[in-house]
Amino acid sequence: MSQLIYSAQVYAVNHHRAIKHMRKYSGLKYESHLITVVKILTQFTQDEETLAAAWCHDLLEDTPVTRVMVEYQLGYDVAELVEGVSDISTGMDLPRRERKALDHLHYVDGDCRVHDIKVADALNNCKGIATHDPKFAKVYLLEKLRLVHGLTKGHPDLRDWALCVIWDEIFRLPPNIREKMEPEFLPFL
Numbered sequence: 001m002s003q004l005i006y007s008a009q010v011y012a013v014n015h016h017r018a019i020k021h022m023r024k025y026s027g028l029k030y031e032s033h034l035i036t037v038v039k040i041l042t043q044f045t046q047d048e049e050t051l052a053a054a055w056c057h058d059l060l061e062d063t064p065v066t067r068v069m070v071e072y073q074l075g076y077d078v079a080e081l082v083e084g085v086s087d088i089s090t091g092m093d094l095p096r097r098e099r100k101a102l103d104h105l106h107y108v109d110g111d112c113r114v115h116d117i118k119v120a121d122a123l124n125n126c127k128g129i130a131t132h133d134p135k136f137a138k139v140y141l142l143e144k145l146r147l148v149h150g151l152t153k154g155h156p157d158l159r160d161w162a163l164c165v166i167w168d169e170i171f172r173l174p175p176n177i178r179e180k181m182e183p184e185f186l187p188f189l
Contacts, residue, residue, distance in 0.1 A: 004074065008052035009034075011073050015063045025132040033124060034058075040120040044155040050113045053081035057117055060086040084114040085121070100143050108150045115154035122148055123162040130172035138177050141170050142184050149188060 001009075013031045021030035038054045045051070052074055059065040060082060071079035088106045089099035107118050122144045129137040148162045170178060170185065 002048050004048045004078070005051045005055070008055040008074055008078065009038075011070075012055040012059055015059055015065050019063055021062060025128065030058075030062075036124045037117070037120045040123060040158070041116060044116060044158050045113075047113065049075075049077045049081060050116065052078045053085065053113070054117050054120065056082045057085045057121060061090055081113055081117065084110040085117045096139075104147055104150060107147065110153075112153040112155075115151040116158055119148055119151055119154055119158050119162045123158075123165050126162070126166050126169050128169075130169040134173050134177050137169065137173060138181055141166055141173075142181060145170075145185060145188055 012034055016030040016034070022028065023030060023033055026032070034055055034057075037057065038051055041051060041054050056065075056070060056074070056078065059070060060067060067079050067083050070082050085107070087099070087103045089102045092099055092102070094102075107114060110118075126141060126144055129140060145163070145166050148159060148166065151159065170181070173181075
């Protein structure tokens with residue numbers, strides 16, 4: 001592991017631990033998500049900045065860390081990627097659908113590394129959601145289906161993997177919930 005990736009790992013894990021950040025459904029320490037996203041990405045890239053940004057991908061949204069702080073600690077390129085994978089709608093007083101649409105446009109505009117990080121993040125976040133929270137999964141899985149369909153600049157095998165996970169989760173939903181979703185997911189079939 002390079003010094004940059006190691007520094008990003010330590011930086012991200014420490015900041016998530018400082019706020020006692022846990023995974024919503026499993027109760028595991030948040031770093032378990034970061035580890036999984038990085039492991040997914042290492043199957044497709046060894047790019048140092050991409051893997052460093054993957055460790056830090058939730059810092060701007062979930063912790064008091066700012067882009068300036070990331071740049072100071074890890075450099076301009078990593079900070080650009082972290083900003084590229086972070087929601088721009090955080091704090092906006094808009095309905096969820098409008099916020100997610102703004103974020104989607106922001107992500108689509110990113111480069112292939114941004115797309116790969118967002119796809120790996122979606123892949124990990126979607127696993128198991130149909131079982132843990134079917135009601136929220138109905139909304140969340142459609143958001144991620146739209147997002148991953150729009151992120152076409154990254155590794156196609158990673159994107160295909162994420163789409164398979166999303167569809168698998170959709171079809172794990174109880175039929176009464178899935179049937180209500182059909183009009184929205186049919187365009188993606």
